[in-house]
Amino acid sequence: MDCYLAVDIGGTQLRVALYPTEGITPLERHSISTRPEQGNVLGRLKDLIAGIWPNGSKIRRIGIGVAGPVNPQSGILYNAPNIPEWRNLSIRHEIEGVFETPVVIGNDANLATLGEWRYGAGQGHHDVLYFTISTGIGGGIILHDRIVTGHRGIAAELGHVTVLPGGPMCGCGQRGHLESVSSGPAIARYVSERIAAGRTSSLTLVTPISASDVAEAARQGDPLCIEAFDFAGRMLGQALANYLAILNPSLIILGGGVTKAGPLLFDPMWAALRASVMSPEYLEGLQITTAVLGDEVGLIGALALARLE
Amino acid sequence: MDCYLAVDIGGTQLRVALYPTEGITPLERHSISTRPEQGNVLGRLKDLIAGIWPNGSKIRRIGIGVAGPVNPQSGILYNAPNIPEWRNLSIRHEIEGVFETPVVIGNDANLATLGEWRYGAGQGHHDVLYFTISTGIGGGIILHDRIVTGHRGIAAELGHVTVLPGGPMCGCGQRGHLESVSSGPAIARYVSERIAAGRTSSLTLVTPISASDVAEAARQGDPLCIEAFDFAGRMLGQALANYLAILNPSLIILGGGVTKAGPLLFDPMWAALRASVMSPEYLEGLQITTAVLGDEVGLIGALALARLE
Numbered sequence: 240m241d242c243y244l245a246v247d248i249g250g251t252q253l254r255v256a257l258y259p260t261e262g263i264t265p266l267e268r269h270s271i272s273t274r275p276e277q278g279n280v281l282g283r284l285k286d287l288i289a290g291i292w293p294n295g296s297k298i299r300r301i302g303i304g305v306a307g308p309v310n311p312q313s314g315i316l317y318n319a320p321n322i323p324e325w326r327n328l329s330i331r332h333e334i335e336g337v338f339e340t341p342v343v344i345g346n347d348a349n350l351a352t353l354g355e356w357r358y359g360a361g362q363g364h365h366d367v368l369y370f371t372i373s374t375g376i377g378g379g380i381i382l383h384d385r386i387v388t389g390h391r392g393i394a395a396e397l398g399h400v401t402v403l404p405g406g407p408m409c410g411c412g413q414r415g416h417l418e419s420v421s422s423g424p425a426i427a428r429y430v431s432e433r434i435a436a437g438r439t440s441s442l443t444l445v446t447p448i449s450a451s452d453v454a455e456a457a458r459q460g461d462p463l464c465i466e467a468f469d470f471a472g473r474m475l476g477q478a479l480a481n482y483l484a485i486l487n488p489s490l491i492i493l494g495g496g497v498t499k500a501g502p503l504l505f506d507p508m509w510a511a512l513r514a515s516v517m518s519p520e521y522l523e524g525l526q527i528t529t530a531v532l533g534d535e536v537g538l539i540g541a542l543a544l545a546r547l548e
Numbered sequence: 549m550d551c552y553l554a555v556d557i558g559g560t561q562l563r564v565a566l567y568p569t570e571g572i573t574p575l576e577r578h579s580i581s582t583r584p585e586q587g588n589v590l591g592r593l594k595d596l597i598a599g600i601w602p603n604g605s606k607i608r609r610i611g612i613g614v615a616g617p618v619n620p621q622s623g624i625l626y627n628a629p630n631i632p633e634w635r636n637l638s639i640r641h642e643i644e645g646v647f648e649t650p651v652v653i654g655n656d657a658n659l660a661t662l663g664e665w666r667y668g669a670g671q672g673h674h675d676v677l678y679f680t681i682s683t684g685i686g687g688g689i690i691l692h693d694r695i696v697t698g699h700r701g702i703a704a705e706l707g708h709v710t711v712l713p714g715g716p717m718c719g720c721g722q723r724g725h726l727e728s729v730s731s732g733p734a735i736a737r738y739v740s741e742r743i744a745a746g747r748t749s750s751l752t753l754v755t756p757i758s759a760s761d762v763a764e765a766a767r768q769g770d771p772l773c774i775e776a777f778d779f780a781g782r783m784l785g786q787a788l789a790n791y792l793a794i795l796n797p798s799l800i801i802l803g804g805g806v807t808k809a810g811p812l813l814f815d816p817m818w819a820a821l822r823a824s825v826m827s828p829e830y831l832e833g834l835q836i837t838t839a840v841l842g843d844e845v846g847l848i849g850a851l852a853l854a855r856l857e
Binding site for chain 2: 393
């Protein structure tokens with residue numbers, strides 16, 4: 240029987256799974272901790288793949304998703320924020336060299352987009368934007384039924400656009416990016432900074448505040464915490480209005496832990512989007528929905544890439 | 549001999565030209581004033597096409613570019629800002645009905661992008677952004693060798709993204725769009741408003757100030773006029789940094805009358821772009837250049853569309 244092998248390289252976990260030629264139910268699935276501080280991540284990844292390699296089946300292609308900027312044409316990973324020892328690493332060459340099987344590779348957010356489009360919330364659409372809103376804000380773009388990677392493979396950094404010039408510092412070193420105002424840490428920081436400045440809240444600074452703490456307190460009616468999501472949602476809505484004018488998609492998929500806040504985030508997002516959109520024509524036929532593949536999206540995205548033509 | 553017919557429908561002029569199967573030198577070229585206030589623009593357009601129709605040659609395809617949002621799949625023009633009598637007009641159906649020749653249609657800025665990419669400054673690139681900076685700011689996007697039109701044909705409104713929340717009013721009714729700070733009228737308004745508020749300048753409010761007046765005065769050293777271009781250029785550079793993160797193009801083409809200001813605009817643009825870009829990798833291999841097709845770009849864009857596939 241022919242199979243596909245999917246690999247998801249994250250900062251916390253290395254995961255591999257074996258899939259048949261149809262469907263998204265794995266035949267087998269292994270994972271280990273990434274432990275970048277232990278070194279030799281590449282060696283342990285190769286062992287993990289060897290461990291799942293089937294006897295008597297042919298692997299048609301290996302699909303690999305990795306957190307970090309990667310060039311899909313050359314197969315070179317420029318760097319991996321969570322695996323410092325990997326710089327300008329030709330993952331494709333390394334894996335093809337050992338397993339003598341074609342390897343395709345992509346950035347994790349791009350592959351999540353591909354996964355949701357082929358097997359999740361995006362099925363049947365041709366022009367799709369995907370946002371993952373969690374510790375950071377990543378994204379992916381499908382246009383004319385094709386993932387947009389750009390000239391050097393680093394397109395679709397949808398969280399790294401300026402929405403508030405001079406605003407909060409972003410993880411990338413710039414100020415006022417969407418990630419700096421609408422990600423989980425940004426929401427938590429919004430509340431922490433204001434408590435530190437004397438605002439009252441049901442939350443305290445005794446232990447570090449997380450975005451899910453803020454969501455829980457907002458649901459209990461805490462005004463500061465409601466305000467924090469209102470701000471994050473409005474900034475997101477304003478950014479979406481820009482993305483509609485640029486790319487005119489029929490679907491926007493929102494994934495990542497912060498979207499679990501639901502209406503706390505989505506109500507102000509929709510209000511700002513409706514108020515900011517250049518013309519109501521961009522909202523005609525537009526759907527905004529949440530991601531459906533959950534934690535499996537990394538593997539399923541890598542599978543979707545492996546199965547592409 | 550086989551030919552292609554290109555039609556450029558502008559607010560000021562209706563232009564048609566006949567081209568051979570190769571090259572961009574027209575065999576013949578006619579134009580008339582649009583005069584929307586006279587009515588019957590469609591009838592006069594049909595007469596203009598009939599007037600250039602060759603005897604004994606076959607027209608393979610008619611390419612039409614029009615200023616306004618148009619759906620390239622359906623051939624329906626939603627509206628034309630300069631021709632109020634045209635709303636939800638199926639131009640393709642109208643022209644095919646009379647001339648019994650296949651018609652392809654696109655938005656003028658998208659076709660200008662196509663023209664510059666196939667026959668102008670963009671040759672050899674696969675991922676290109678084009679901006680036309682004049683009375684408004686329009687644009688076009690080529691990705692993977694294909695023009696991006698979006699779900700309903702209204703993508704690539706590159707001037708209608710928020711760069712300065714709460715900033716100046718834009719022609720579209722929103723505030724702080726790129727068009728509201730970096731277009732010709734925006735540059736002129738920057739100076740006029742400050743003179744009205746008491747700033748000194750070599751320009752006066754006796755006659756209306758244009759962006760080319762501002763450019764001329766800036767070249768003579770007028771501090772307020774230099775400042776106006778500095779502001780417009782920095783806003784443009786900040787917007788370009790966002791576009792790099794979203795689409796990672798290898799080429800940005802800048803056209804339109806305001807680009808004649810040269811370094812007055814481009815120096816602050818580059819400074820802001822370098823300061824705002826998320827990672828220097830987006831600048832690697834990136835070229836920013838000016839458009840080369842000039843006034844012919846409307847017809848050549850329509851020709852490029854007619855010749856596609």
